[in-house]
Amino acid sequence: MKQNRKKQIAVWNRRLAWVTFPLFLISTISTYLYSTKTYPEIVDVAIYSSIVFILCFFAHTIFGVYLFGFPKFKWQIRVVHIYIGYLLFIFTLLSQAIIGVEPYHNIAYGLMWVFLIAHVSLSFRFMLKRSVKKNGEPSLNFRGEK
Numbered sequence: 001m002k003q004n005r006k007k008q009i010a011v012w013n014r015r016l017a018w019v020t021f022p023l024f025l026i027s028t029i030s031t032y033l034y035s036t037k038t039y040p041e042i043v044d045v046a047i048y049s050s051i052v053f054i055l056c057f058f059a060h061t062i063f064g065v066y067l068f069g070f071p072k073f074k075w076q077i078r079v080v081h082i083y084i085g086y087l088l089f090i091f092t093l094l095s096q097a098i099i100g101v102e103p104y105h106n107i108a109y110g111l112m113w114v115f116l117i118a119h120v121s122l123s124f125r126f127m128l129k130r131s132v133k134k135n136g137e138p139s140l141n142f143r144g145e146k
Contacts, residue, residue: 006067006142013063014123020060021120023053061089069143078140081122088115 027049033039034046064085071079095108 003142009063010067010142013060013067014127016056016060016063017123020053020056023049023056024116027053057089057092061085067142068140071140071143076140077122078126081119081126082140084115084119084122088112088119091115 027046030039030042030046030049034043064082068082070086071082073079073083091108091112095105095112098105098108
């Protein structure tokens, strides 16, 4: 029973991730357009998309920790994907916490983008493998499972 619930949560968490990613892009682009005064009327989009993104981002991370915890690190693609996601979370928060503290902000922001691209690329790869059902990587056990 608990296994089925965790599988359902994992499916919903993947869906949440595919909502969170475009929200991140919308909030980033709209904030940039507002801050550069290119489109000052876009301020509401920047604020609301940022708020919804943050809520989705935290929920996605919390569900990830709930489902998988902190598995023993090994060079298995699914384990690497989880830790890239955790690093993405850390560097997203860090880069936003040190805005204006250069060059550290730019370094953290750049690393955040590296981890974002890696995490989304692997997620996309897993999505394609699931849809094709060929040569898929074995699923990672949920936290507490053997």
